[in-house]
Amino acid sequence: MKTSPSSRRGRASREADLLIQLAEGLALSGSRAEDRFWEHRLDQEIDALLEQGDEGSLNAALDRLADRESRAYEELADAIEGRVEHSTVASSDGPRDLLLFAAPVLAWSRMPLPTRSVTDSVLAGLKAALAEHVFSEHADLALANYFFSPDQLPSSFGETADLRLSLAQNLPKGHLAINAQSLGETAQFLADQRYILGVASVPQGQSLFRWQEGILSRDEVLAAWRKAAQESLTHLLPACGFEPMLPRAYYVACRDADRAARPFSVSASVAFLTTTLGITPAMLSAVVAGCYNRQLEEYRISFLVSNDEEVIHGVVWPLLGAEDEMSDVLEEIETTLKEAGVQRVEFLRQRMPMEYCEDCGAPLYPTLDGELVHAELPEESEPAGQHLH
Numbered sequence: 405m406k407t408s409p410s411s412r413r414g415r416a417s418r419e420a421d422l423l424i425q426l427a428e429g430l431a432l433s434g435s436r437a438e439d440r441f442w443e444h445r446l447d448q449e450i451d452a453l454l455e456q457g458d459e460g461s462l463n464a465a466l467d468r469l470a471d472r473e474s475r476a477y478e479e480l481a482d483a484i485e486g487r488v489e490h491s492t493v494a495s496s497d498g499p500r501d502l503l504l505f506a507a508p509v510l511a512w513s514r515m516p517l518p519t520r521s522v523t524d525s526v527l528a529g530l531k532a533a534l535a536e537h538v539f540s541e542h543a544d545l546a547l548a549n550y551f552f553s554p555d556q557l558p559s560s561f562g563e564t565a566d567l568r569l570s571l572a573q574n575l576p577k578g579h580l581a582i583n584a585q586s587l588g589e590t591a592q593f594l595a596d597q598r599y600i601l602g603v604a605s606v607p608q609g610q611s612l613f614r615w616q617e618g619i620l621s622r623d624e625v626l627a628a629w630r631k632a633a634q635e636s637l638t639h640l641l642p643a644c645g646f647e648p649m650l651p652r653a654y655y656v657a658c659r660d661a662d663r664a665a666r667p668f669s670v671s672a673s674v675a676f677l678t679t680t681l682g683i684t685p686a687m688l689s690a691v692v693a694g695c696y697n698r699q700l701e702e703y704r705i706s707f708l709v710s711n712d713e714e715v716i717h718g719v720v721w722p723l724l725g726a727e728d729e730m731s732d733v734l735e736e737i738e739t740t741l742k743e744a745g746v747q748r749v750e751f752l753r754q755r756m757p758m759e760y761c762e763d764c765g766a767p768l769y770p771t772l773d774g775e776l777v778h779a780e781l782p783e784e785s786e787p788a789g790q791h792l793h
């Protein structure tokens with residue numbers, strides 16, 4: 405039977421109503437026993453919507469709870485992300501927990517940062533490093549054979565759950581072949597995140613990660629992973645500075661990477677400008693301005709050579725999660741710039757629009773006078789075509 409758009413809307417809204425009601429029940433619950441009741445009902449409802457590909461109801465419920473600034477929003481977001489990245493499946497030796505994980509890498513280069521298919525030997529090296537240093541001895545792993553940019557990560561809950569499913573089906577092989585043609589284009593920045601994605605499977609209730617075994621801390625696991633992954637990542641990121649982050653469950657790993665990428669981009673920019681121009685960090689100044697759509701979306705940071713008015717480079721510092729004008733973001737930006745050696749930091753008071761270059765799409769950056777302009781390196785120092793070494 406064909407349904408009209410308006411009757412579909414009515415249905416989506418009823419399903420969103422139920423999600424909201426369950427998430428609010430969970431937010432108001434006063435005991436673990438009651439929590440489990442609401443969580444179980446919520447899980448069933450979310451699974452059904454994911455199965456039907458009903459992304460609209462999930463997003464509608466999240467949007468409505470976000471507007472109410474209710475704790476139920478966090479409960480619902482956690483529940484959806486939890487069902488998307490994790491599942492329990494039956495196997496011949498009993499039920500197993502499957503977790504989609506991400507191993508983020510922060511990287512920067514004067515050349516375009518690569519996104520690429522990963523060769524069998526590099527993938528085997530990464531898998532061995534993860535198996536030995538990050539995941540517990542009970543874990544089976546399957547990795548996607550692609551080094552993803554943020555633009556290429558699955559964009560919806562449904563696509564993310566599908567990736568978890570495809571990886572899980574390829575656990576016996578140990579890897580999933582990704583069709584590079586199916587992935588989106590990547591916006592180029594001096595510094596950015598890259599991701600190794602995979603699925604880990606353990607007997608239900610067993611530890612997934614090394615740090616759950618009570619012997620190594622997360623910091624020790626991270627240090628071991630950095631060392632073990634160094635060689636494989638050098639193949640993926642030639643002539644790049646990079647910093648591997650702790651592999652974790654998919655959503656939290658992506659959030660860690662988004663947060664860490666902000667100060668990383670600032671220090672990478674200072675390293676890039678000082679080496680390219682042959683100057684010290686103290687000779688750079690920075691201008692910081694808040695850019696708004698309906699609300700504050702991001703800060704844009706311009707770099708200038710002291711006493712010069714030209715904006716030579718810029719970095720976007722996006723707001724994340726619940727951050728707004730009242731958060732300590734400006735202090736964090738100032739501390740990051742000062743720690744990188746930039747001594748003069750100017751903050752503009754006026755609200756700036758989110759403007760981009762009409763030709764190349766690059767964000768425009770603030771001058772000291774409060775204009776938004778295209779950042780341009782002095783011509784003789786343009787790095788195009790040069791190699792780092």
Ligand SMILES: [Zn+2]
Nearest residue numbers: 761763764766
């Ligand atoms: Zn442009």
